[in-house]
Amino acid sequence: MAYSDKLLDHFKHPKNVGTLDKAKKNVGTGLVGAPECGDVMRLQIEIDEESGIIKDAKFKTFGCGSAIASSSLATEWLKGKTINEAASIDNMDIVEELELPPVKIHCSVLAEDAIKSAIKDYQEKNAK
Amino acid sequence: MKNNQLIYLDNSATTPCDPRVVEAMVPYFSQHFGNAASRNHSFGWAAEGAVDKARKQIADLIGADPREIIFTSGATEADNLAIKGVAEMYKRKGNHIITAETEHKAVLDTCKALEKEGYEVTYLKVSRQGLVDLAELEAAIKPTTILVSLMFANNEIGVVQPMKAISDICVKHEVLFMSDATQAVGKLPINVRELGIHLMAFSAHKMYGPKGVGVLYVSRKSPRVKVTAQMDGGGHERGMRSGTLNVPGIVGFGKAAELCQQEMEAEATRLSKLRDKLETELMKVEEVVFNGHPEFRMPHLTNLSFKHVEGEGLMMTFNENIALSSGSACTSASLEPSYVLKALGLGDDLAHSSLRMSLGRFTTEEEVDFAIKAIRDGVNHMRSLSPIWEMYQEGIDLDAVEWSEH
Numbered sequence: 213m214a215y216s217d218k219l220l221d222h223f224k225h226p227k228n229v230g231t232l233d234k235a236k237k238n239v240g241t242g243l244v245g246a247p248e249c250g251d252v253m254r255l256q257i258e259i260d261e262e263s264g265i266i267k268d269a270k271f272k273t274f275g276c277g278s279a280i281a282s283s284s285l286a287t288e289w290l291k292g293k294t295i296n297e298a299a300s301i302d303n304m305d306i307v308e309e310l311e312l313p314p315v316k317i318h319c320s321v322l323a324e325d326a327i328k329s330a331i332k333d334y335q336e337k338n339a340k
Numbered sequence: 341m342k343n344n345q346l347i348y349l350d351n352s353a354t355t356p357c358d359p360r361v362v363e364a365m366v367p368y369f370s371q372h373f374g375n376a377a378s379r380n381h382s383f384g385w386a387a388e389g390a391v392d393k394a395r396k397q398i399a400d401l402i403g404a405d406p407r408e409i410i411f412t413s414g415a416t417e418a419d420n421l422a423i424k425g426v427a428e429m430y431k432r433k434g435n436h437i438i439t440a441e442t443e444h445k446a447v448l449d450t451c452k453a454l455e456k457e458g459y460e461v462t463y464l465k466v467s468r469q470g471l472v473d474l475a476e477l478e479a480a481i482k483p484t485t486i487l488v489s490l491m492f493a494n495n496e497i498g499v500v501q502p503m504k505a506i507s508d509i510c511v512k513h514e515v516l517f518m519s520d521a522t523q524a525v526g527k528l529p530i531n532v533r534e535l536g537i538h539l540m541a542f543s544a545h546k547m548y549g550p551k552g553v554g555v556l557y558v559s560r561k562s563p564r565v566k567v568t569a570q571m572d573g574g575g576h577e578r579g580m581r582s583g584t585l586n587v588p589g590i591v592g593f594g595k596a597a598e599l600c601q602q603e604m605e606a607e608a609t610r611l612s613k614l615r616d617k618l619e620t621e622l623m624k625v626e627e628v629v630f631n632g633h634p635e636f637r638m639p640h641l642t643n644l645s646f647k648h649v650e651g652e653g654l655m656m657t658f659n660e661n662i663a664l665s666s667g668s669a670c671t672s673a674s675l676e677p678s679y680v681l682k683a684l685g686l687g688d689d690l691a692h693s694s695l696r697m698s699l700g701r702f703t704t705e706e707e708v709d710f711a712i713k714a715i716r717d718g719v720n721h722m723r724s725l726s727p728i729w730e731m732y733q734e735g736i737d738l739d740a741v742e743w744s745e746h
Contacts, residue, residue, distance in 0.1 A: 223656055229725055246743030247689035247728055250650055250669050250677065254727035272727035276652040276668070280725060325744075 215277065216311035222281035227288050230270040232256040240334025242326040251275030251319065253283050255326035257290055257298070259334060266290050266298060271326075278316035282306050282323040290327065299331055347707045349664040351546075351700030352495055352523060352641055357592065358548040358701065364595040365550065368588040376585045377576060387587045394594025398555060401597040402540065403531030410556045410577045411590055415522040416446040418541030418556035419489075421581060422518045423450045425567025426487045426539070427459055430516070434484030438515075440464040440472050441683040443491050446541075447520050451489070460484070468685050469633035470499035474509060481513045492521035492540075493528070496667065496680040496696055497631050498638035500524065507536030516565060522546050526600035527608065527638060532557055538565050544589065548701055549596030553589035556581075603701075611699050612639035614708050618697060619644070621712040625719055627732070629690055631681060641698040643667075643681075645690040648729040649722040654695065657718035662711050667694035 215223075234241045238259045245252040251274060258268040269287040273280045285306055290298050306312070306320035348356070368390060376391045378384025395406040412418045427437065439451055441463050451461045462480045464472050472490060481488075488510050493500045503519065510517040518539035524530060525540075526547030532540055543554035558580065559565045566580075573582025619642040622628060627647040646654065651666030667678030669692060677691035686694075695715070699708070723729040728738055 223653075226725060231730065243727065244744050247648075247692070247738065248687065248743070250688070250692040252726075252728050252743070272725055272730060274648060274722075274726040274728045275650045277656040279650075280653055329744075 215313075219278065219281045219310040219312070222284040222310070223277045226271075226280055226284040228268075228270050228284065228291075229272060231272065232258050232268065232270050237337055238334070240330040240332070240337070242329030242331075242333060244325045244329055245275070245322055247274065251279045251322060253279065253322050253326040255283060255286060255323070255330050257330045257334065259295065264294055266293050266295070275319065275322075276316070278310070278312055278319040279322060281310055282312070282319045283326065285309060286323045286327055295331055295334070298327060301327055345661065345710075347662045347703075347711055349662060349697045349699060349703065349707075349711060351703070352498075352696065352698035353665060354545045354551065355548045355700050356702060357545075357550055358596060358599060360599060361549055361592045361595045365588045365592040368591050372587075374587075376587055377574065387585075390587060390591050390594075391585055394590045394597075397594035397601075398597045401530070401601045402525060402557060403533050404557050405560060407578075408557050408560050410558055410580050411585055411593075412541075412554045412556055412581055413552055413583075413586070414545075414554035415444075415520065415541045415543035416554075418543070418554045419444070419446040419520050420450050421556050421567055421570050422539040422541055422558075423447065423487065423489055424454065424570055425580070426516055426518065426565070427454050428568035429566050430486040434482075434486045436460045436462070436482055436484040437487045437489065438462045438464065438477065438480050438485060439489045440466055440491070442466050442470060442494055442496075442680045443489070444495060444520055444522070447489055447491070464490075466683055469636075470494055470497050470680075470684055471633060471636065472501060472506070474502070474505055477506065478509050478513075481509070481515060485513070485515050487516045487518055489518045489520070492519050492524035492530070493638050494632075494680065495523050496665075496678060497633075497643045497684070498523070498641035498698075499633040500528070500636045500638060502636070503535040503537060507538075510538075511536060516563070523638060526597065527604065527640065529604065532559070538563060539567070544593035544596055547596050547600050550589050550592040553586050553593050555593070607701060608639040611703070614699055614703060614705060615640055615642055615697075617705075618642060618699070618708050618712060622715060625716055629686075631684065631686065631690075631694060640700060641696065643694055643696045645681075645686070645694040646719045646722075647690070647693055648726050648732055649719055650692050651694055654693075654715075654718050654722050657721055658711075658714040662714055664698070665696040667696065668692045 269290040271283040303320040303324040372386040374383030374387040376387040525542040540557040545551040629645040631643040651668030681691040
């Protein structure tokens with residue numbers, strides 16, 4: 213299976229690998245997938261509380277090349293977005309950007325799930 | 341080692357054709373192109389003579405009579421012919437077949453096809469190391485059992501089943517014993533008479549011969565076995581397999597068999613040493629699980645699971661330089677992780693994390709050294725990206741985590 217150059221670049225030089233302090237109130241963490249399924253994604257966002265903008269995003273992913281590239285791309289896209297903008301990221305945007313083959317579309321779905329789950333975690337933490 | 345060099349550690353998938361094999365084949369394309377079934381002119385005689393020679397070379401390798409060698413298009417066809425052919429030929433005796441969960445798809449799917457036609461199939465479980473339980477095998481035999489089909493060596497983990505002991509049980513109960521020996525022929529000393537194997541399938545391309553040619557060995561005496569042909573036509577190969585013989589392929593197969601016979605012992609010694617080095621060095625990495633049997637195994641293969649790393653992703657870190665296989669779902673057409681590893685009792689997570697490395701005649705120590713480093717680096721890199729590796733290091737019990745399965 214030949215992957216696109218963009219995908220390979222994200223795989224070889226993943227952006228924003230790391231861990232944010234999940235105890236912090238302005239950090240939302242999404243952990244999706246399962247080891248039995250062959251992919252687990254953890255995506256974290258840190259929100260600037262004054263502007264409501266995502267100022268940092270980090271990921272760690274256990275999975276195939278497409279899963280790693282999808283999460284790396286997602287973190288890049290998240291930075292600088294508002295929560296509402298972030299929530300509108302669609303998995304098909306990732307599919308198109310990375311030219312994912314059909315058997316790898318689930319990797320992009322997982323990335324979208326991870327974004328939504330991180331947002332939900334942030335919102336629950338900050339619910340008044 | 342040059343950066344653009346490709347290292348092939350996937351010899352259980354296929355082997356390169358030995359140049360000496362290619363050399364033997366070349367005259368049989370344009371010069372001696374005759375049909376081996378043309379009985380009345382010299383073109384046919386030349387082809388027939390070449391096929392006879394190859395038949396003997398192959399028979400000698402496995403301790404058979406040349407008349408017991410049936411040429412096919414490959415091991416898959418030979419497996420089909422053996423199992424379906426026996427099922428049809430002996431259906432008045434019974435309709436029960438015994439095989440194992442870790443067999444190749446060519447055997448398993450053939451058995452499944454027979455189940456649809458009303459045959460009954462028992463799929464034996466295997467131990468954590470991949471061996472069938474002989475007592476379980478014997479207990480599974482019934483008056484209606486006509487065939488036991490168990491592979492010689494497994495393609496994913498290289499475990500070697502106790503052929504003689506299996507045969508003794510089959511003979512005691514007057515059941516035919518067939519073995520898919522694709523991974524073993526040419527690499528282990530095999531004598532079908534001494535081992536008591538009644539039918540045996542194997543193929544040229546796993547032993548440095550060409551693709552597209554295989555053999556079914558069918559015992560001619562004690563017992564005299566017959567299989568019903570699965571293809572209609574000119575009645576070639578004693579009526580068991582019609583179709584014009586692939587003369588260049590067969591000549592190559594013969595040459596490959598001869599070379600294996602000459603070089604097997606030295607090659608096995610050399611490869612097991614290299615394999616042990618590869619395995620020992622990779623086992624030094626933290627949290628690695630060995631898959632297979634430490635003793636009853638092929639000399640050229642190792643299968644390891646690198647915990648908390650997914651196999652396809654891991655392979656992508658070095659697949660510009662190294663070719664090997666993974667039991668990860670992402671590398672299979674079915675999107676399911678390896679059923680062989682699962683049959684050993686491995687969880688899906690460990691199956692996803694497995695690599696199979698299989699060395700061959702042309703593997704050098706320099707290549708193994710390069711691979712050790714590249715695989716280690718790959719594992720470290722992938723672990724630095726892996727959230728479950730981080731969780732494991734923090735002492736979190738991964739089994740207790742509630743994962744969102746998808």
